[in-house]
Amino acid sequence: xxxxxxxxxxxxxxxxxxxxxxxxxxxxxxxxxxxxxxxxxxxxxxxxxxxxxxxxxxxxxxxxxxxxxxxxxxxxxxxxxxxxxxxxxxxxxxxxxxxxxxxxxxxxxxxxxxxxxxxxxxxxxxxxxxxxxxxxxxxxxxxxxxxxxxxxxxxxxxxxxxxxxxxxxxxxxxxxxxxxxxxxxxxxxxxxxxxxxxxxxxxxxxxxxxxxxxxxxxxxxxxxxxxxxxxxxxxxxxxxxxxxxxxxxxxxxxxxxxxxxxxxxxxxxxxxxxxxxxxxxxxxxxxxxxxxxxxxxxxxxxxxxxxxxxxxxxxxxxxxxxxxxxxxxxxxxxxxxxxxxxxxxxxxxxxxxxxxxxxxxxxxxxxxxxxxxxxxxxxxxxxxxxxxxxxxxxxxxxxxxxxxxxxxxxxxxxxxxxxxxxxxxxxxxxxxxxxxxxxxxxxxxxxxx
Amino acid sequence: xxxxxxxxxxxxxxxxxxxxxxxxxxxxxxxxxxxxxxxxxxxxxxxxxxxxxxxxxxxxxxxxxxxxxxxxxxxxxxxxxxxxxxxxxxxxxxxxxxxxxxxxxxxxxxxxxxxxxxxxxxxxxxxxxxxxxxxxxxxxxxxxxxxxxxxxxxxxxxxxxxxxxxxxxxxxxxxxxxxxxxxxxxxxxxxxxxxxxxxxxxxxxxxxxxxxxxxxxxxxxxxxxxxxxxxxxxxxxxxxxxxxxxxxxxxxxxxxxxxxxxxxxxxxxxxxxxxxxxxxxxxxxxxxxxxxxxxxxxxxxxxxxxxxxxxxxxxxxxxxxxxxxxxxxxxxxxxxxxxxxxxxxxxxxxxxxxxxxxxxxxxxxxxxxxxxxxxxxxxxxxxxxxxxxxxxxxxxxxxxxxxxxxxxxxx
Numbered sequence: 001x002x003x004x005x006x007x008x009x010x011x012x013x014x015x016x017x018x019x020x021x022x023x024x025x026x027x028x029x030x031x032x033x034x035x036x037x038x039x040x041x042x043x044x045x046x047x048x049x050x051x052x053x054x055x056x057x058x059x060x061x062x063x064x065x066x067x068x069x070x071x072x073x074x075x076x077x078x079x080x081x082x083x084x085x086x087x088x089x090x091x092x093x094x095x096x097x098x099x100x101x102x103x104x105x106x107x108x109x110x111x112x113x114x115x116x117x118x119x120x121x122x123x124x125x126x127x128x129x130x131x132x133x134x135x136x137x138x139x140x141x142x143x144x145x146x147x148x149x150x151x152x153x154x155x156x157x158x159x160x161x162x163x164x165x166x167x168x169x170x171x172x173x174x175x176x177x178x179x180x181x182x183x184x185x186x187x188x189x190x191x192x193x194x195x196x197x198x199x200x201x202x203x204x205x206x207x208x209x210x211x212x213x214x215x216x217x218x219x220x221x222x223x224x225x226x227x228x229x230x231x232x233x234x235x236x237x238x239x240x241x242x243x244x245x246x247x248x249x250x251x252x253x254x255x256x257x258x259x260x261x262x263x264x265x266x267x268x269x270x271x272x273x274x275x276x277x278x279x280x281x282x283x284x285x286x287x288x289x290x291x292x293x294x295x296x297x298x299x300x301x302x303x304x305x306x307x308x309x310x311x312x313x314x315x316x317x318x319x320x321x322x323x324x325x326x327x328x329x330x331x332x333x334x335x336x337x338x339x340x341x342x343x344x345x346x347x348x349x350x351x352x353x354x355x356x357x358x359x360x361x362x363x364x365x366x367x368x369x370x371x372x373x374x375x376x377x378x379x380x381x382x383x384x385x386x387x388x389x390x391x392x393x394x395x396x397x398x399x400x401x402x403x404x405x406x407x408x409x410x411x412x413x414x415x416x417x418x419x420x421x422x423x424x425x426x427x428x429x430x431x432x433x434x435x436x437x438x439x440x441x442x443x444x445x446x447x448x449x
Numbered sequence: 450x451x452x453x454x455x456x457x458x459x460x461x462x463x464x465x466x467x468x469x470x471x472x473x474x475x476x477x478x479x480x481x482x483x484x485x486x487x488x489x490x491x492x493x494x495x496x497x498x499x500x501x502x503x504x505x506x507x508x509x510x511x512x513x514x515x516x517x518x519x520x521x522x523x524x525x526x527x528x529x530x531x532x533x534x535x536x537x538x539x540x541x542x543x544x545x546x547x548x549x550x551x552x553x554x555x556x557x558x559x560x561x562x563x564x565x566x567x568x569x570x571x572x573x574x575x576x577x578x579x580x581x582x583x584x585x586x587x588x589x590x591x592x593x594x595x596x597x598x599x600x601x602x603x604x605x606x607x608x609x610x611x612x613x614x615x616x617x618x619x620x621x622x623x624x625x626x627x628x629x630x631x632x633x634x635x636x637x638x639x640x641x642x643x644x645x646x647x648x649x650x651x652x653x654x655x656x657x658x659x660x661x662x663x664x665x666x667x668x669x670x671x672x673x674x675x676x677x678x679x680x681x682x683x684x685x686x687x688x689x690x691x692x693x694x695x696x697x698x699x700x701x702x703x704x705x706x707x708x709x710x711x712x713x714x715x716x717x718x719x720x721x722x723x724x725x726x727x728x729x730x731x732x733x734x735x736x737x738x739x740x741x742x743x744x745x746x747x748x749x750x751x752x753x754x755x756x757x758x759x760x761x762x763x764x765x766x767x768x769x770x771x772x773x774x775x776x777x778x779x780x781x782x783x784x785x786x787x788x789x790x791x792x793x794x795x796x797x798x799x800x801x802x803x804x805x806x807x808x809x810x811x812x813x814x815x816x817x818x819x820x821x822x823x824x825x826x827x828x829x830x831x832x833x834x835x836x837x838x839x840x841x842x843x844x845x846x847x848x849x850x851x852x853x854x855x856x857x858x859x860x
Contacts, residue, residue, distance in 0.1 A: 154742070319454055334554075339712065
């Protein structure tokens, strides 16, 4: 910055003979000062302005919002039915005993912390696929599938969405059940797919709209992707019956759709891992080469460890190898390779007979507690004198229950009873205990009678 | 049956992992792996830091801990202590409440979230045409991270001068000058990968000057803090200098190497903004990106680092462990140079001790590299990059002799 001498006009003001040169000098001086001031202003502007001025505040997460409000509430009877994690009958987080045992075993081995392969811990992936498909499945025996370790269910869906987007050029369309898990839509959309829906939930019965689903599916253009919740549909808790699954499988085959199963609750739904995986296995038997996302967040209580798997059932071994190579290419620029801890725990449990047996018992216990709470909820409502049909509460399955409550009723439950749930009337049955189920029934009867 | 994946081509394997796979299969007893970037002891073994074993046990014995979901942005005490490591305990920016962070899956994950955010919100909205500059050469995954985030224009900036085996400062500054304003520059905070060549403090000042003047965005990749010189503050000098000059910037931190926590995927994206309001809006948008990528990050590694950084005795022990690793690397550098000089290997070898961190760009050409791999069973990247951690007192003579052979017999 060059220094500028103060401008003096006095030299010229009294003269009537102002030369062109002196005007030019004066102009130059003005320009120099202006430039100087401009650069100072520029400096301050850069100093004060931000790259991020145009960045909007992201909308608050609706489910987190429920939890935040719950935390602020001082009512001792408050209930958080928004939580998507299992709670024991004291309302506390539950670490499975088989998990603790596995952790102790692992700690004793003093393993190193070297990078896992991009596709994750091999013994985990193998056990993961066996759990889903059954160890004697022809697909596994022939080696015509690939299963990789992923960052829990979300990471699995994301990799799957990216894979479909990049390699499934026949269609951009992904069909979700109406409604579906809230995060499905933005995941597939961000991967470049278009979101569509097929009928699923019938609000009149709080049950499965089987006719509507078949009708919509029969119209889906060939080769579109169709997402199916393998069991314990989130958020409704409404699952098709086996004979309904069979019809859907046949129709979907006829329509030549690419099936993408999301299985986040195997074992957690009915308490029986084979029963919960029945649809997945049946579809494969019917000839569908499926995509499958698995999560161990709920059924092993490994939420924060981020344990999941992604499977592609292929035509043959050679194709599975090609697909595997491409999955690695997709993963490397996202997170390079997955975290070890949770996969090691899950693998230990699945591959150690005593721990596996113990796990089956514990997952059944969790499922049973949920089922018991459903039953108690309904019987308490009857005791309160409710004349509504609450059958759907015990017919629905898994962690969540679509109560059928309307937004105004939900609002009353929050404001008058400090019972927190999402506006769609979804409750997490995991948040219900034998100590508070009576209060819950009382409150719900109060807003629905 | 026709398969929908019938047309999926076989992808080429990631080079650095293929190298390790080939090394594993090699039966030759003298084989040496100078490929993948992980620390090894003098017995050529992976090293779990003593402080890590200690804290691991603390976590395992603490039955009050559970496996619940972390918040989307990660473990709060991990995020704040990690940012302090990068910016300094007394950072004015932290005191001004304009520093935030996102816990991510390793350094890769931090780069990913930063790249996705920039593509959506930087230099306009969804501006995929903003040029992204990466050093020539750079870590081979940088390109893929940014292109997968949607950026269409990824360019090299001059960095490595093969002739003088050092930094091409003139070329670097020239590329900064000619870059379109607002371009994004990926800068290696220290211990440049793969060259091991860092700008001096004075050179960083010159780089910062141009970047400020042209409103270029500084995205630091900090994967080796502490590991480079053995001193955390020294290795963070460049990042802290940029912050002191008023830059809004991102710093992708990895704890893979300096904590030896490779497979737990511990990373942190530190965000420095002009003020708290801007920071909050940025973090809110990053939260949305995280939610559709991995929902929330893994808890084990973050807990471990947070406990260590926030407990004075453990923090001191960690710094000591880091210095142990850095010192062994420095020793191997000194010895390799000495041996090559003693052998009279043609060329200059000063760069081996002038370079810093895990890697050294030897200057060996592809043919010489091939010779080392095939004839001598010494595995290194085609670029001539070696991982100094793969050297030990037991194999250094063999490696030095082999390099000597390669240089003198292969052109």
